[in-house]
Amino acid sequence: MFGQMDWQGQKLAEQLVQIMLVSFAVMALLVGYALESFQSMMLIYAGGVALTTLITAPNWPFFNRHPLNWLDQSEAVKHPKPKLLRT
């Protein structure tokens, strides 16, 4: 829930934050100006920030669909680091 996402998940979360906040801001401005209501602009934006927090702050499973698959340790034994040969 509060832990680390995988790399792809982190990228997705950051993009989601940017896209969602900017689009909610644009929407809030347009609606507020159209209705001549500063209050509805603020409410729409506050709702957008709350929704964005809910979606991107917790470590949801869909942020972890690209786990890093490390090689097994035995591979290191089978393929040791090449050593420089002294001549």
Next chain:
Amino acid sequence: MHSFGYRANALLTFSVTILALMCAIASLSDNLNSPSPTAQVQVLNINRFQKKTDGDDEVSMSLNVSANLESLFTWNTKQVFVFVAAEYDTPKNSLNQVSLWDGIIPSKEQAKFSIHTTNKYRFIDEGSNLRGKEFNLTMHWHVMPKTGKMSADKLVMTGYRLPVAYR
């Protein structure tokens, strides 16, 4: 380092930056509004016109103040402060301003009004210059926006004259 706290902090920081930008845009949008307020002030009666014991002239008058300030209100307007001042010149000062009435208009619905009143604040000259004095009644207003810069403007109404004799 991509924990819950880090993500929440990044989100909050970005959202406040955007909020500031939204407020700036809302403030700029006020420039699209070109107000055309109207005002009339009638002096209905000079109730009292005397020289006080300390030698200063004092006038008490009945006024009818009517105005339509609806066009000053936009979605970014919190309230409008309005006051009516008597303005005249004396040998000593080229501009004397005495506030006679003021009011706070909290919404567009209350921006069109007509008020019958005596002068709310005492009209006293610093001296004895008011007999037969020609003066202007000026309606000043200060627009207080929800975000952005306060602005002020006025409407000057000319052609008022005080009586030549005390009464």
